[in-house]
């Protein structure tokens with residue numbers, strides 16, 4: 001057997017689709033972490049779907065992150081300080097007009113920024129139905145001027161436990 005054949009055999013044994021999926025998955029999780037989400041799923045669920053693979057995420061600081069689900073490696077995530085700036089970008093680069101433009105303007109008018117979990121510091125959607133079901137709300141301390149809000153029951157329990165340990 002020549003070296004060339006050995007090479008081919010070795011290459012044949014690699015499951016390329018699994019390998020590529022793993023790489024893809026890792027990159028997706030990196031994107032989620034970059035935008036301060038616990039998982040890629042959470043990022044996707046908390047973003048506005050613009051169509052053709054594009055997503056817009058209304059970050060907790062009020063800015064917007066614009067990204068593509070397949071091309072986020074080649075096309076870096078673009079950040080916009082305000083919704084207005086993003087709308088300008090959409091008109092300029094995507095020639096958005098008429099009904100499409102109207103619906104984008106409407107969607108962005110309705111959009112609320114995400115919140116940051118007091119415990120894990122990841123962002124989450126305040127209107128997540130699962131949180132609503134559990135009756136999770138923000139706790140406002142007017143004296144201290146602070147707002148405490150957790151993304152999940154796990155975080156609220158862990159915060160309680162760590163407070164007990166400190167106290």
Ligand SMILES: [Zn+2]
Nearest residue numbers: 117120151155
């Ligand atoms: Zn949390």
